[in-house]
Amino acid sequence: MTSAEPGRPGPEADPRWHPRIRSEQVLSRELSVRQQAMLAIGGALGTGLFLGSGLAVKAAGPGVVLSYCLIAALSLLLGAALTEMCVAHPTAGSFGVYAEIYVSPFAGYAVRFSYWLMQIIATGGHMVAVSIYMRYWFPEVSGVVWIVLFSGLLIAANAWSVGTYAEFEYWFVMVKVLAVAAFVALGIGLLVGATGEPALGLAHFFDHGGFLPMGVGGIWLAANFALYSFIGVEVVAVASGEARDPEKTIPLAMKRMVLGLSATYVVAAAVLVGVMPWTEAGLGESPFVSVLRRVGIPGAAGVMNFVIVTAALSAANANLYLVARTLFSLSRAGLVPGALGRVNSRGTPVNALLSSGAGLAVAVVVQWLWPDSAYVYFLGVALFGAVLVWFMIFVTHLAFRRAWGRHRAGDLPLRWRLTPVGSLLGAILMVALFATTWWSPGLRVTVLVAVPWLLVLAVGFAIARSRALAVAATTAPGS
Numbered sequence: 001m002t003s004a005e006p007g008r009p010g011p012e013a014d015p016r017w018h019p020r021i022r023s024e025q026v027l028s029r030e031l032s033v034r035q036q037a038m039l040a041i042g043g044a045l046g047t048g049l050f051l052g053s054g055l056a057v058k059a060a061g062p063g064v065v066l067s068y069c070l071i072a073a074l075s076l077l078l079g080a081a082l083t084e085m086c087v088a089h090p091t092a093g094s095f096g097v098y099a100e101i102y103v104s105p106f107a108g109y110a111v112r113f114s115y116w117l118m119q120i121i122a123t124g125g126h127m128v129a130v131s132i133y134m135r136y137w138f139p140e141v142s143g144v145v146w147i148v149l150f151s152g153l154l155i156a157a158n159a160w161s162v163g164t165y166a167e168f169e170y171w172f173v174m175v176k177v178l179a180v181a182a183f184v185a186l187g188i189g190l191l192v193g194a195t196g197e198p199a200l201g202l203a204h205f206f207d208h209g210g211f212l213p214m215g216v217g218g219i220w221l222a223a224n225f226a227l228y229s230f231i232g233v234e235v236v237a238v239a240s241g242e243a244r245d246p247e248k249t250i251p252l253a254m255k256r257m258v259l260g261l262s263a264t265y266v267v268a269a270a271v272l273v274g275v276m277p278w279t280e281a282g283l284g285e286s287p288f289v290s291v292l293r294r295v296g297i298p299g300a301a302g303v304m305n306f307v308i309v310t311a312a313l314s315a316a317n318a319n320l321y322l323v324a325r326t327l328f329s330l331s332r333a334g335l336v337p338g339a340l341g342r343v344n345s346r347g348t349p350v351n352a353l354l355s356s357g358a359g360l361a362v363a364v365v366v367q368w369l370w371p372d373s374a375y376v377y378f379l380g381v382a383l384f385g386a387v388l389v390w391f392m393i394f395v396t397h398l399a400f401r402r403a404w405g406r407h408r409a410g411d412l413p414l415r416w417r418l419t420p421v422g423s424l425l426g427a428i429l430m431v432a433l434f435a436t437t438w439w440s441p442g443l444r445v446t447v448l449v450a451v452p453w454l455l456v457l458a459v460g461f462a463i464a465r466s467r468a469l470a471v472a473a474t475t476a477p478g479s
Contacts (some may be wrong), residue, residue, distance in 0.1 A: 033197050053229065053269065057281035059441055060222035061213040062205045062273040065266060067222035068229075072262030077426040078388075078390060079258040080416040081397035082234065088404075089413040095393045097331055102399040103392070109335055110457045111392045111463065115234075116326040118385025119319045121378050122231065122355065124363025126316035127151060131368075133312065136305045139460060147364055155357050158320050169321075172314035179307040180264055183288060187271030190295070194222070200275060208279050216393065221440045224433055228379055229265060231386045233258060234393075236316060251414060315433050321427050324353035333466040380437070380445035384453060387434045387446070394427035 056064045085098050096115065100108020131143030131149055156171075186195070192198025205211055212218065235257075272287050281287050289308075292300040328349035331341030340352045365376075370377075401420045404412050416422075437446035 029136075038308065052082045053225075053272065054281040054287045055441070056222040056225035056229075056269070057273060057278050057287065058226060059214065061209060061211070061216035063212045063214070063219045064226070064273060064278075065270045066219045067226045068262075068265045070219070070223050071226040071230050072258075072266060073229075073427060074390075074429055075233050075262065076258050077418055077422040078393060079233060079254045080418040081393060081420075081423045081426070083251050083254045084412065084414050084416060084419060085397060085400055086254075088400075088412065090250065091329075094329075095389070095396060096326065097333075098400060099392055099396045102331065102396055102403055105465075106458075106461050107392060107396070108333065109330070109461045110454075111389055111396075112326050112330050112333075112335075113457060113460060114385045114453070115389050116323050116330070116356070117233075118382045118389070119326070120322045120360055120363050121382045121385075123188065123319040123323070124366070125378055125382075126312040126319070127360070127364050128307050128317070128368055129312045133191070133309045134307055136302070143368070147368075150316075151357065151360065151364075154313065154317050154320055155353060157317065158324060158353050159348060169314065169317050172310060172317060175307065175391045175444045176314060177264070179304075179310075180268055184267055184271050186295070187275045187291065189270075190275045195295075202274070204274055204277055208277055213278075216430070217439075220433075220436055222384065224440045224443055224446075227386065227433060228383050229263070231382070232315070232318065233261065234389070235322060252428050266405040320356065322431045323356040323360075324349050325357055327352040329368045335461070351422045375443040377445055380443045381449050382436075383437065384446045384448055384449050387430055387437075388453075391427055391430040391434075394423040394430065397426070 053064075056067060060067050082095065086094060089101075091097055096112030098108075098113045127147050127150065128143075131146040134141070134143070134146045180315050182373060189195040190197065191200050191202075214221070272281075272291065274288065280290065289301060289304050292304050327336065327340050328343075330336045331338055331352065340349070340355055342349070342351055342408050344350045398420055401412075401423075434446070434450075437443040439448075
């Protein structure tokens with residue numbers, strides 16, 4: 001056999017059956033196209049839109065529409081890169097495993113651990129948000145009750161078969177999608193005067209400083225908040241390890257998810273800045289609630305509160321799925337205890353799920369103790385994890401294409417026209433976005449956390465490798 005670079009597929013070996021891929025083929029393959037797409041939308045369509053969009057509008061004014069267009073284009077490049085790799089290697093570790101195979105073992109560890117930690121932080125934020133929203137109906141009930149109750153229900157749903165979980169999430173997401181569609185329809189009605197009130201027209205797009213009150217730089221700064229809203233598009237890649245007929249379902253699911261999510265964000269942002277002055281946006285309340293409150297529709301606030309609760313639970317549900325599969329993948333790579341890589345009779349990694357739930361509890365406690373300042377701070381910390389993961393996906397894809405070009409020219413199961421040039425552009429854009437977080441309102445922590453985060457990864461990897469080598473030495477023949 002011809003030798004290959006360490007950790008990379010040789011020319012005679014089919015890369016999709018690399019040993020690291022085979023080690024994860026114990027999960028149940030039950031996910032359909034619609035379930036994969038809805039899982040991804042569920043992970044991305046949450047508080048980033050219903051609450052975080054206020055921060056984006058504040059940074060760019062009406063020009064925020066262009067910010068969402070920019071990140072939508074970036075997510076399209078990411079989706080193309082991920083789809084090519086996922087069709088070749090359908091596995092739960094997805095981009096973490098690909099980084100390990102095509103870049104380096106440390107890259108694989110850094111991507112998976114960063115993704116796990118980032119999603120744990122984000123999920124904790126969703127659950128705290130739910131406890132706050134429930135005060136609308138039950139002001140006397142402690143928020144801890146809702147956190148424990150809903151966390152238990154979501155963990156139970158995740159612990160069941162992946163098909164049952166996906167169906168549960170599907171209807172969760174459907175509520176959000178229909179609510180956003182109804183909001184957009186109402187907003188368009190207000191703009192054109194179809195609600196019986198005088199038409200708003202395009203006045204709010206150009207009042208208070210014009211379409212670009214913060215200049216072109218405002219568009220770029222707001223793109224960082226928009227990027228946070230798009231975190232979750234990677235779910236299709238993580239779900240590839242449990243997808244039916246991956247070569248057919250993954251490309252379709254990725255297309256539906258990226259195009260559907262992009263259209264939702266761009267149109268919703270345009271409606272938001274069209275029906276309310278952009279100067280009134282912020283974190284005080286969801287801009288969606290602000291619009292409905294201004295309209296004065298009876299019961300609208302309660303309905304929107306229900307939708308926001310559903311949105312937060314749906315996003316938390318999708319995130320739990322992600323963190324469990326990521327921890328499972330780390331275990332299968334020998335970088336965390338082996339028990340976390342076991343599955344139950346239904347092919348679900350329950351141990352990884354329960355351990356991720358414990359990490360979620362820690363994140364919830366932190367956010368519960370400092371509710372007024374935690375949201376933006378944790379948004380900034382989680383954003384660094386997202387920037388690192390997306391950047392590494394683009395870098396890994398470039399290495400992936402080089403490897404396939406050397407060893408299996410013309411035999412790639414799926415090729416997109418956007419790649420690999422799109423991946424190079426995507427990597428450059430990620431570096432530029434990260435650099436500008438220093439000037440984005442409240443996001444300077446994204447830069448400040450970078451060095452400590454990478455140091456933690458380096459120490460964690462060194463410990464994990466030492467432990468793995470020690471175990472290998474004790475179990476080797478003749479030891």
